[in-house]
Amino acid sequence: MTAARTKAHLQRVGLDMIAEAGYEAVTVEQIARAAGVSHMTFFRHFPTKQSLVLEDPFDPAIAAAIAAQPPGASALARACRGVRVALDAVSLPEEDQVRIRVRIGASTPSLTAGIWANTLATQVAIADALSTLSPPYESRIAAAATIGALTVAVLEWGTGPADRRLKDNLLEALNVLDPLDPLDPLHQSEHSR
Amino acid sequence: MTAARTKAHLQRVGLDMIAEAGYEAVTVEQIARAAGVSHMTFFRHFPTKQSLVLEDPFDPAIAAAIAAQPPGASALARACRGVRVALDAVSLPEEDQVRIRVRIGASTPSLTAGIWANTLATQVAIADALSTLSPPYESRIAAAATIGALTVAVLEWGTGPADRRLKDNLLEALNVLDPLDPLDPLHQSEHSR
DNA sequence: TCCCCCAATGTTAGTCACTAACATTCTTGT
DNA sequence: ACAAGAATGTTAGTGACTAACATTGGGGGA
Numbered sequence A, B: 001m002t003a004a005r006t007k008a009h010l011q012r013v014g015l016d017m018i019a020e021a022g023y024e025a026v027t028v029e030q031i032a033r034a035a036g037v038s039h040m041t042f043f044r045h046f047p048t049k050q051s052l053v054l055e056d057p058f059d060p061a062i063a064a065a066i067a068a069q070p071p072g073a074s075a076l077a078r079a080c081r082g083v084r085v086a087l088d089a090v091s092l093p094e095e096d097q098v099r100i101r102v103r104i105g106a107s108t109p110s111l112t113a114g115i116w117a118n119t120l121a122t123q124v125a126i127a128d129a130l131s132t133l134s135p136p137y138e139s140r141i142a143a144a145a146t147i148g149a150l151t152v153a154v155l156e157w158g159t160g161p162a163d164r165r166l167k168d169n170l171l172e173a174l175n176v177l178d179p180l181d182p183l184d185p186l187h188q189s190e191h192s193r
Numbered sequence C: 001t002c003c004c005c006c007a008a009t010g011t012t013a014g015t016c017a018c019t020a021a022c023a024t025t026c027t028t029g030t
Numbered sequence D: 001a002c003a004a005g006a007a008t009g010t011t012a013g014t015g016a017c018t019a020a021c022a023t024t025g026g027g028g029g030a
Helices: A003-021 A028-034 A039-045 A049-054 A060-067 A075-089 A096-107 A109-118 A120-130 A136-159 A166-177 B003-021 B028-034 B039-045 B049-054 B060-067 B075-089 B096-107 B109-118 B120-130 B136-159 B166-177
Strands: none
Touching: A003 A028, A003 A039, A003 A049, A003 A096, A028 A039, A049 A096, A049 A109, A060 A075, A060 A120, A075 A120, A075 A136, A075 A166, A075 B166, A096 A109, A096 A136, A109 A120, A109 A136, A109 B109, A109 B120, A120 A136, A120 B109, A136 A166, A136 B136, A136 B166, A166 B075, A166 B136, B003 B028, B003 B039, B003 B049, B003 B096, B028 B039, B049 B096, B049 B109, B060 B075, B060 B120, B075 B120, B075 B136, B075 B166, B096 B109, B096 B136, B109 B120, B109 B136, B120 B136, B136 B166
């Protein structure tokens, strides 16, 4: 069996078991056996048990959109506006499996901790994108604040009603840090400065 | 030996060993033996190995100062101004041991992850304090952004030059989220609204 | 078609963080 | 001095994760 198939199979089986019994109640050994492999194969595909749930590749489009923001605004505002642009361009997965993973992560304390840890790479990428126009310290602060807001938005989406769109949650979060004109709440980020 | 003394002794010995050899290179067993106790005693005083480095009690004064902020400003602004007031009132420890702990945490990836996890309780407290005047969602976003900024400020302080004051780092971070009048950059938080 | 090669997987034996159950010692008030 | 409770020790275990080495299976070249 090809490597990608084995990995996908492990994740499907593992998420099923965890969704049913809870993250702590399922051991890696059990997941591996249920998927018909050994625990070593599990760890060859997922570096940690956490990563089965939390694995989330960073999208470089976000950093690019932030770096492309025009000068004249604070680092925080540029970060928020860049993310808005990226949200318009990229199509979010919004698949059911993502929602399940977020729900598991939000309801398991040890995983919620891991979620914040997972954002570190994104945080650094955003800070780098900001630092072309702002001092490094301000860039790091703005990046951390932005990531914090977005992470809460994702967690809230995962635990909220199923018909709520992730994108709406994210835009609302950005609005807290960088308020748009309330009369024209959307479609302004690309044109305002 | 009284419990508090044993705990302090374990922490002193453990931080010494970790500062010298690195967090991953020192086992709990080694710390316990060096302190003249068994590993069970270690875990009776520190729930995890991480907590030896990261343990940091939440100061309720911060939440109180935020809750006392006057209405008329955004949740984010009230959070920042409340923290500024709390920083004026409370005297920060600023001891060498704190700096050592932050330095260890900042330079050890698995601990940096734990630092973010440790802020969760504070984040919830701030969100609660904000939610008396703002909707819960906006409160959670603002709390996450504020905590994110403050955490970066602490990490930066821990790795930066030794004569830099923690308070200055924190105020500068708050300034990124809630800019003060640049002509009167300090001493304004208590009077502005 | 055969074979070989290498990627994917298995086996085994460990380390380390952490826990449960129970035994032991030390301290402290009376 | 003497119980009673707090602090600590012992032992045995679980589970995540790693290192070293053995094994298999399928696809490309001869």
